[in-house]
Amino acid sequence: MIKLQGIRLFILCCFLNHFVFGNEYFDKTYSQINSNIETEDYEANFRLIDQLERADVFQRLDCYDKGRIYHKIGLSYYLAYREAEAIDYFGDKVLPLWENCSKVPISEKANTIYNLGICHQYLGNTEEAKGYLDQALNIFENTEDYPPHQLGLKYHGIGLFYESINDLFRAQLYFSNAINLFEQENDIPRKFNALNSTVTLHLDFKDYNRASEYVGQALELVKTKPDLMATQDVVPVYLNAAKIAFEQKKYDRAETLAKRALSLIDRQGSPQYYAIGLEVLAFLHMEKKEFKQAEDIMHEVLYIRKQFYQKGSGLEMIALTYENFAELYLKQGAFYRANEQLAKGFRMVAPNTKLDQRTVPTVSNIEIKNQNTLIRLMELKTRIFEQKYKKGGDLEWLQHSLDVQHKIDSVIKKGLLSLQFEQSKLEFLDVRFQYYGKAIQDALRLYDLTGDTYYLEQAHQFSARTKALTLQQELNRINTLRTTASKTILEEESSLRERMNAQQSLLFEASDNNRDSLLQSFLQAQNALDAFLIRLEEREPKYYRERYRFLKVPPIQAIQEKLPGDLAVLEFFESQESIYVFWISSTQFFSTTVPLTPKLRKCIERFTEQCGNPEIPFSQTDSQFIFEQLMEEGLSRLTNVERLCIIPDGSLHTLSFEVLHNGGGHLIEDYAFTYAYATQLLGRKGDNGEIPPEDYMGFAASYSNSLSTKLRFRKRFFGEEVLSPLSLSKKEVEQASKIFGGKTFLDDGASLENFYNNANNARILHLSLHGLVDTDDPSRSCIIFDDTKKEFLLSPPDLYKNRLGADLVLLSACHSANGKIYNGEGVQGMSKAFLLAGSQNVLSSLWNASESSSLGITHSFLTYVKQGVPFDLALQKAKLNYLKEVTPSQRHPYYWANFVLVGKVGPATRFPWYLIALAMGSSLVVGIFLYRYFKRPKTS
Known part of the structure; x- marks a missing residue:
């Protein structure tokens, strides 16, 4: 995806506005360094600092001025895409000098902390980046006279960070806040850049409709304010629009947009953008099976990106290039060459991983530079194995594919555990759901080919792993906290949650005039709770062990042992093309597969509408068709069952299963129904507190x-x-x-x-x-x-x-x-x-x-x-x-x-x-479907 270089440009701006001091030596040196930065002659600054550090007059500078010069050298390394060396200056030279330096404005020190976070972000050091960025933002937000447009820049930058770690919820919050601040300041170019980042965000999460909406808003600014838009800022929007068109299979439009972007790009001045435009054209050639043309273009892309990699940056983009090469060779059936490219990609996104003889990486205890890319590379690996099976018929290749899908699941879990907030987790899992459908399909195929129930159980494991993960984790967190933490910790955690909830409630009801400040307060409350939870895990090892004892899916036998003899569990999994149903009773375990045809989709939609509206005649035909598709085969195989527990999925959450008609009557006449979020929760224990004193x-x-x-x-x-x-x-x-x-x-x-x-x-x-x-x-x-x-x-x-x-x-x-x-x-x-x-x-x-x-x-x-x-x-x-x-x-x-x-x-x-405890109400209530509390941008 496209990352704007605006993040680098605004950091430059942050440090050009300094106080002027009378020290002639400092003024001359500082001016020379700034001049080199403006002309992008960073190497001159690297040579200059070597000379300065050998001069006595430099060593006699006070803590503030010496730190400012070191800061500019760190900035030069950053702008030269040499983030590791920038960190050496920001973290090892500037901050120690300024630790007890009374002359340093707090916001200027925060800028250095912020830069440290951004550098760590680009190097893939997620935890370090997050700590520095949150620390800096807390200072900016609490500095009374901090300029709004500068705060908007910081929100934009931190939004980019949260996007990079797959926290869609927080990234969207920060981008929204940045857009609002830029609009208030009438800063059209920066608002435009923030809009484009929001486009990229929704592209990352495959929400192409929302991405298109923001592209429209950005291009409207280009249309109405063309004189305010620099060409290098407009180009990314066209490239993102080309990407959206490609994903929506509008190939002619994608080609037009990509070529338009390329015509505006200075290849020498913006080589990374040029590489992206070429990449879109390569994809289009691949779709047309013009593989030679695609390969030639991709080699050019790789050459461009390697220049950045040699400077210590661009790991994500070069890994993406290797991924695209692997895709190209896989389409041609060149498995060996595809595997070569995948191996290179794996080493980019997980540098310390070991590859086995099938060039599959280990995933435990490894540092992952980019989780999304690693998952996509492993998914490509499964497709290579499947193609090898189709070519030679050796089941071993399908087994290897299933092994890799288990690794994908491990990476997804690792990413999930890095997120603290429920909404972030929900968005994170929603996008990754597709990988589990493929795993279930492959496991069931192996079961059909071998008859080995191990593979049937594996299929169910993949289905069950997707069910109510955030609910299970939150229940586990609550129970762990209550059983391991002191009363003081419980009170602090409760206070922080109440603060966050109070800010959220205020935000719900905010007017246009105070929405931005309340959004800022809500984010501050979230960050305070986040920091507390991180400290808690560091200081309370018992809590940490119990908190992350991930709730594994119990074996089928363990589930069966807990089920009453007259009850069966029906667990559904809805993929793009099929509905898989796993039937579990105390004595039986099997699966059925239903094609998710347009007819079935439409029928479920009509049936749901009919049930909830007495003015619409109830169609027994629709009801019976759904029954025949989803239930008939499985129910005919069950024995001695009178109660059904439904674990629905996707569109089936809206379905009242007891209304389904089997030809003789509604299913309620033959079965009692209950519903559950996950098999893991069927027999969960409640709190171990005292029995409540009131029966009702x-x-x-x-x-x-x-x-x-x-x-x-x-x-x-x-x-x-x-x-x-x-x-x-x-x-x-x-x-x-x-x-x-x-x-x-x-x-x-x-x-x-x-x-x-x-x-x-x-x-x-x-x-x-x-x-x-x-x-x-x-x-x-x-x-x-x-x-x-x-x-x-x-x-x-x-x-x-x-x-x-x-x-x-x-x-x-x-x-x-x-x-x-x-x-x-x-x-x-x-x-x-x-x-x-x-x-x-x-x-x-x-x-x-x-x-x-x-x-x-x-x-x-x-x-x-x-x-x-x-x-x-x-x-x-x-x-x-x-x-x-x-x-x-x-x-x-x-x-x-x-x-x-x-x-x-x-x-x-x-x-x-x-x-028994029962809460009950049977009132006639008007259902109101509300709007989001986050208001859309005013330009929408």
């Missing part, structure tokens, strides 16, 4: 007439919608209280404060309240408590800081089972938030249903639970009772199929009702 606790609010207005003011509600009154909410809570006993909080008693103070004391938590869901930004979803109080919204971040003792929480707020869906990770919304808060099971809603029908189903459900019926069977019985009693017009799935149970798998035996 219910909340029901009537709300004020100004609720919708308040929600609009808090930026949670848009348009002219109005939330309907909850006419049956109090009745629902009162009925439940009669069944279970316990406390109720009604009307103004149903406050957020009362929830915080009491909810962790409940086994049964009943929330008959409105709710909003945001399918774009999960952290903005919320449950709405009594709005006569100042604070009345409960969002996922607010729940994470509270520990609940509930065994089961029922959320019937609108679409409370919904949220943003990430590949593998699943639905991010209120259900997941309650699980993270400590609840063992959550009963929630896929859509907003009729208040009266939900009241009947939930009352029946509670009655069965009181009798000791397991949750899934109780829900099945309650829904069947409803279907028996209502008129045909009320049998539409909209009225009864909305509730889904998510959590642990329970036994089929009766057990005392006092071990």
Whole structure:
């Protein structure tokens, strides 16, 4: 991808604006060094410093002036792409001189720290880079008179860093802040550069539609402000646009854009850009199978990039060139030459790795310079092995391919562990999901060819490894912290999280006037928590060991031993072309594969829409087709099973499986259903604290007439919608209280404060309240408590800081089972938030249903639970009772199929009702799909 040299240019600018001193020797020397930098005669400065250090007059300079000269020499090495030598000057000469030098402005010292971070970034030293950059940014943000445009430059640079370590979430935040600051300062060229970096960011994460949007914004600036745009700044945008067109298979447009960029480039002045333009043309020749032309161009690209490599920089780009050579030779079937190029690429991105006899790298305990490139190189290796299998039929090549895919998984895990924040992890995994689909396909192919169940288990391992990784890691983090850390550490961690959550809440509701400052505060709070977690791992070895004891997928036999004899788990994996289903019962384990055809995709989409809207006639044809595709074969092979636990994936998260029709009736008539995020969580243990004292606790609010207005003011509600009154909410809570006993909080008693103070004391938590869901930004979803109080919204971040003792929480707020869906990770919304808060099971809603029908189903459900019926069977019985009693017009799935149970798998035996915790609400709620809290750039 294209990295702007603007980062190097703005660093130069940072150091040209200094105070003028009377020392003639210093002034003359400093002026000469600056002149050499402006003319790019860096070698002159390298020769000059050798002379200066031998002169007594130089040694007599004070700490500040001597440090400034050393700084300029470090800058010269940086601009000459000799980052290692720049680090020697910044870190070993400038900072020690300035450590106790009172004359040094704090922002100038921060610039040196910042430069150290950037140099380490370009050398692939991620942890060192992050430490220096965060330290410098903290100084810049807290320097009162620090120029806004300089802060914008720093945000831009740090955004580039986070992009380089695959932290899409943070990179986007910093780029957005930079764009906003540049717009405020009317700094069009730098805003343009930040826009182009955002294009590159979305290209890296294969979001070509968003990338195209930012290309459009950048080119609009070129159109409206052409006199402000330097040619060398415009070129990268055309190159990025060419890359987007190529990925979208618009080859003619890609060629036009690449040639236009090349026509604007001074090959001598911007050789790296010229190499990128040539590379696009080489790709186009490869697509046309004009391999000789492509190879000739690629050799030219390699020559250009080697010049930078010889100067100690450009590792990432030269590794990319070797990757492209390997791709070229693989397309021609030249396996030996492709392997040669891959070996060179591996040594670039993982210099200390060892290659085995098949030129496959080890991945444990190695330094990885660029994770994305390493993964792509290994994926190319799997394709070489597969091509060799197709050519000779030797299964050993497929086995080698599978081994490499395990290594890819290890690299992905390593990258995941380097990220602290959930949103960063979700974006990181979402892009890498594709590699697991290929691994499953290959493992199942080996199983079909050999009949060896080892490969079937391997296929399931790859599927299960993608499921709810961030949920598992966060649960593990919470439990580890609570069992290994002191009370002081717990309080500090809680305080930092509350600070971050408070800043995020303020940002949600920010006006245009204060959004930028609040975004800055939010980033500061994130960085403070990040730094604390890093210190914690360094100082608490026990916590570190337990924290990173990665939750491995248990063997199939271990899973089977935990399953009740009448229950089967169905784990789905949705790839681009297929849906893989793994069927696991206490005695059986097999898989089925379904082609994901356009017809099936469309049918699932229609079926989901039909279920959630009573105005749309329900199609038994659609329902039965989905059943035949996904379920029929597997169910016909299962024996003695009456309960199904579904682990959905992709589009299947929106599917109510119990509504599927098998020709004789809905599946709910034959099976009880529950849902789970991952097999690893099916039998997870809760907190080892005391049993909550209250068997039941219910909340029901009537709300004020100004609720919708308040929600609009808090930026949670848009348009002219109005939330309907909850006419049956109090009745629902009162009925439940009669069944279970316990406390109720009604009307103004149903406050957020009362929830915080009491909810962790409940086994049964009943929330008959409105709710909003945001399918774009999960952290903005919320449950709405009594709005006569100042604070009345409960969002996922607010729940994470509270520990609940509930065994089961029922959320019937609108679409409370919904949220943003990430590949593998699943639905991010209120259900997941309650699980993270400590609840063992959550009963929630896929859509907003009729208040009266939900009241009947939930009352029946509670009655069965009181009798000791397991949750899934109780829900099945309650829904069947409803279907028996209502008129045909009320049998539409909209009225009864909305509730889904998510959590642990329970036994089929009766057990005392006092071990159950239930939170329940059956209110008719208007589902509102909110906008992102990060506002799009004003030029969009």
